[in-house]
Amino acid sequence: MTPAPDSQPVVIVxxxxxxxxxxxxxxxxxxxxxxxEAARDFQRQFRGEGLMPSGLAALEAMGCGPLLARLPQRSLxxxxxHLHGRKLFRVEEPMEGQRPCTLISQPALLEALLERASRDSxxxxxxxxxxxxxxxxxxxxxxxxxxxxxxxxxxxxxASDGRSSLVRQRSGLExxxxxSPIDLLWFxxxxxxxxxxxxxxxxxxxxxxxxxxxxxxxxxGELQLGWxxxxxxxxxxxxxxxxxxxxxxxxxxxxxxxxxxxxxISAPLKLSVQVGCCRRWHxxxxxxxxxxxxxxxxxxxxxxxxxxxDAVVAANLLLAPLMAGDTAAVDTSLEQIQAERxxxxxxxxxxxxxxxxxxxxxxxxxxxxxxxxxxxxxLGERIGHSWRQRQIPLRQGLATVEITV
Numbered sequence: 001m002t003p004a005p006d007s008q009p010v011v012i013v014x015x016x017x018x019x020x021x022x023x024x025x026x027x028x029x030x031x032x033x034x035x036x037e038a039a040r041d042f043q044r045q046f047r048g049e050g051l052m053p054s055g056l057a058a059l060e061a062m063g064c065g066p067l068l069a070r071l072p073q074r075s076l077x078x079x080x081x082h083l084h085g086r087k088l089f090r091v092e093e094p095m096e097g098q099r100p101c102t103l104i105s106q107p108a109l110l111e112a113l114l115e116r117a118s119r120d121s122x123x124x125x126x127x128x129x130x131x132x133x134x135x136x137x138x139x140x141x142x143x144x145x146x147x148x149x150x151x152x153x154x155x156x157x158x159a160s161d162g163r164s165s166l167v168r169q170r171s172g173l174e175x176x177x178x179x180s181p182i183d184l185l186w187f188x189x190x191x192x193x194x195x196x197x198x199x200x201x202x203x204x205x206x207x208x209x210x211x212x213x214x215x216x217x218x219x220x221g222e223l224q225l226g227w228x229x230x231x232x233x234x235x236x237x238x239x240x241x242x243x244x245x246x247x248x249x250x251x252x253x254x255x256x257x258x259x260x261x262x263x264x265i266s267a268p269l270k271l272s273v274q275v276g277c278c279r280r281w282h283x284x285x286x287x288x289x290x291x292x293x294x295x296x297x298x299x300x301x302x303x304x305x306x307x308x309x310d311a312v313v314a315a316n317l318l319l320a321p322l323m324a325g326d327t328a329a330v331d332t333s334l335e336q337i338q339a340e341r342x343x344x345x346x347x348x349x350x351x352x353x354x355x356x357x358x359x360x361x362x363x364x365x366x367x368x369x370x371x372x373x374x375x376x377x378x379l380g381e382r383i384g385h386s387w388r389q390r391q392i393p394l395r396q397g398l399a400t401v402e403i404t405v
Contacts, residue, residue: 011154014161018290020113021311027123038130047106050301053099054397058308072105078200089384105218141285163295177276185227185268206249209363282334344399
């Protein structure tokens, strides 16, 4: 679509899920958009892959169904919980409806969204340049300064530059942090044939309270493993030693595999978990979206799903005032975006906290773990049903999000 002559330029900082999706949606509807990304490619060590039904529905609402079908992906078949190497319960996918949780390569997704945005003449892509400051004029954010010294003027700046958002810091909007009891170590290792046919998200809890989860990601032949890192825990171990630690928590078939592939286990990547929400997501001329506004816990992969849903709502409310060149109406729409998105974000973070407390109780109570192991043959199915019911809101979303423009 050719940009309308009076449409006002938008600068989006950060080409993650929120930024890339919003850039595509606005550009396709005639808004002049410049998307700025500091990284030179999308291949960083860790990018979340877990798309819940809520995130898949958001992408389908954007018209990305055919696009999704072409991307590297793998659906989950179940969620399987093990205590001391014994199965506690298993819940099959899909839990409800027709959509299972699906692991999709995020770099491939971002590249596809960018390719679609690039078809429109009003879209500009500035890669490998970071934002170093914001431009202010008459009480409004009026653009950004890039690391090469260039200045981009804008009627609206959208900061989707992650949980450590520099734009947020430069603009004086504060993140109210919540306590997070964990950090994660992230590993990659060769897959087992069983995961090819039965890709169960497998959660392991050991006799000493150690915890990890593993699953087959979007890339072929590769397992991803997240180790829950307790405060102050040291993690200087060889790959062989890590293999032994993981195997000690696993059922026999998986323990054998983990010992066999131990030399090929990657060096761990530490992921510092940050959770919080800004009291205000906006100033005149500026909007925060995704992790810049509300960094999520990794529990049930809410970060990417909420970011995509943010982009849909932002596009709905921004399009008309941007096309009209009405800055006062743009600023009013920023308030409306936060008002519409905040209840779902707050509720999702509350549910994540509840899940974290359940997990912490199990990790800290040897007596409870031993009791569950002994009672699993009789109580496992009931515990699994209770767990399944708690997951449905985090999977389906807690608000209706649809494209209206």
